[in-house]
Structure formats: C-alpha cells, structure tokens
Amino acid sequence: MRRPSDFTSRLVRTAAAAGEMPPVESDLRHAILTGDQPPGTSVPIDEVAAFFGVSAIPVREALKTLFGEGLVEHRPHVGYRVAKLTFLEFRELYDVRQALESAALRAAAVNATSVDHDRIRDAHGSLADAGAAGDREYAAATRRFHFALIEPSGMHRLIRMYETAWNITEPARPMSRVRTHERAGFHADHERLIAAYVARDTETLIAESERHYAHLKSAISEFADDPECFADPA
Template sequence: MRRPSEFTSRLVRTAAAAGEMPAVESDLRHAILTGDQPPGTPVPIDEVAAFFGVSAIPVREALKTLFGEGLVEHRPHVGYRVAELTFLEFRELYDVRQALESAALRAAAVAATAADHERIRAAHVALAGTGPAMGDREYAAATRRFHFALIEPSGMHRLIRMYETAWNITEPARPMARVPVHERAGFYTDHEQLVAAYLAADTEALVAASELHYAHLKAAIAEFADDPECFADPA
C-alpha cells in the first residue's frame, strides 16, 4: 500500500454535515497558515482529492484560489507546492504590513469606541499571559489577534484584507518559532507602548511605536535570514 505524501499525512478534514461537500479550500488554507505544511511542500492533487473524497476538480479550484492569495505556487509540468519566499521577499511583506498598519492605526485610534478599547486590552492581556511556556503557534495566533484588534476599528475593510493577505503569506515559514523567548519579551514591551498610545488617541506616538516594533521584528527575522528551512535560495 502506498504511503501518504508528506502533505496529505498532515491534513485535517473538518467535520461536515451529512450531504455537505468537504471544506477543501478552507481546510487546505488552514493547514498552510498554521504551519502544518512547510514552505516548498508539494501538494499532490490526486492524493488530496482522495483524502477529501472528491474529484480533482474542487482541489484544483481550491489551489487556484490559494495561488491567488500567495499561499501556494505552481510550476508547469511539476505542480503545486506551498509557496516559498526568499528572505528579501519576506522582508518586503513586513514592509507592506508596516505601511498598511500605520495607515489603519491613524484612523483606528480616532474611531475606536470603549468596546474596541476593551477588546484591545483583552488581546494584550492574553498575549502577555502566554509566557515562555506558550508554544510558538499559540504565540503567533495571540500576536495576530492583538494586531488585528488594533486596526479593525479603522473600518478600512479593503486595507485590512490586503494586510491579512500580506500576513498570511509569511505564515507558512512560522517566523515566531525561530524567535527566542527573550526577544518575544521585547516585543511585549513594544505592545505596551502601542496600547498606551492607542488608548490616549495619540496617533503620532502610536505610529512611532508601530515603526519601532517593526524595526525589532525585522531585526529578529534577519538573524535567521540564511535558514534554508525558512527561506528559499535567492538564486
């Protein structure tokens, strides 16, 4: 009996009600975004189709969507695989996130309500409470919830979708898994400054804190710029 591929062996099929089609697209997306499928992992269409109990057609359609989102790449005569980024491409996406986040923060800090402030405090407390014992995936998820809580009050829905896309493309590399715990503590200090400026509606201090935070993120990522398990060879 043929062993399942590396990709298929790590797939999880969400429960579907009787008569419903499997959630092929969302399950594939979830597998990639959670880091279960490392960059460069081939996606065997026929095996994936068999796993979900469908024909190859919905799998191909799902992969076309994920290709448009930058989560997979396609090579003629080879097939699909989880997208790989060079370090410079990865760094560029952090530049994109920084620019989009700065624009959203300026609008969000002014528009945020008391309920928004409470959500931001809760997200910050949850992130602070993770501690060194928290796994890298849980930490990454908590960080994501915090940053999105900051920008969602902006009401800039198209910008937020672009921000989400830029964030998602970097997820398969699992950057936070490579950042030492002591450096995460420094990020938390950055987050404290972001929250303080946000609650004071001090947009200039808020944007300055965001820029400092991204400088720290980029410096941390540069420490593993040559890691072949994280980034593709630029050649």
C-alpha cells in the same frame, strides 16, 4: 501500500454537513496558515482528493484560489507546493504590513471606543499567556492583537490587503523562531502601542509602531539564511 505524502499526512479534515462537499479550500488554507505545511511542501492533488473523498476538480479549484492568495505556487509540469519566499520577498511583506498598519492605526485610534480598548487589552493579556503555552498559540495571539488594533479603523479593503500580506508569511512560522528575550521586547512594544492608542496620540502611536517593526525585522533577519524557511535568491 503507498505511504501518504508529507502534505496529506498532516492534513486535518473538517466534517461536512450531510449532503455537502467537504470544505477542501478552507481546510487546505488552515493547514498552510497554521504552519502544518512548511514552505516548499509539495501538494499531491490526487492524494489530497482521496483524503477528502472528492475528485481532483475541487482540489484544483481550491489550489487556484490559494495560488491567488500567494499561499501556494505552481510550476508547469511539476505541480503545486506551499509557497517558499526568498528572504527579501519575506522582508518586503513586512514592509507592506507596516505601511498598511500605520495607515489603519491613525484612523483606528480616533474611532476606537472603550469596548475596543478593552478588546485590545484582552488580546494583549492573551498574548502574554500564549508565550508560555507554545509557538502556535503565540503566533495566533500575536495575530489577534495586531488585528484588534486596526479593526476599529473601518478600512475594510485595507484590512483585507493587510491580512493577505500577513498570511503569505505564515508558513515560515516566524514567531516560532524568535527568541524569548525578543518576545519580551515585543511585549514591551505592545504596551507602549496600547498607551498611545488609548490616549489617541497618533504621532506617538506611529512612532511606536515603527519601533516595533524595526524590532520585528531585526528578529527575522537572524534566520534569513535558513533554507527550511526561505528559497535560494538565485
């Protein structure tokens, strides 16, 4: 009996309602964004189709969508695999995130209500708890905190671009690779961000955001040569 591929062995299928197609696209996306499918993992279309109990057509359509989102890459005559960036490409996406986040923060700090402030504090508290819960929980809580900061901006198109840039870096699981003392530094950064945000001090807020991204970039540079994360720049 043929063994399942690395990709299908880690897939999880969401139950579909009676008479409906399985949510192939969303389940594939979820598997990649949660880090269950590391960069470079091949996506065997026929095996994935068999796993979901569908033909190859909806799998190919889903992969085309994920390709457009930058989550998978396609090689002619080879097939699809989870996108594997070079470190420079990965670092560039952090630059993109920083620029978009800075633009959103200026508007968000002005627009945010006390309800938004409470939501941000709650996200920050959850992030502290997640640090002890595990790498996946910490990554998810980090994401919730940063999105809570920018959502009051009302800049929906910008937020979608920000989400795309964030998603493309997720398969490498960067937050699972940073060390404990670096997480503590990020937490202190967040506390300063919140203080400036609630005070609506946009200049200090942007300065603190720049400091935070400098810390993030320093942390990810420590695993820049990891072949499990990044493609050979050559």
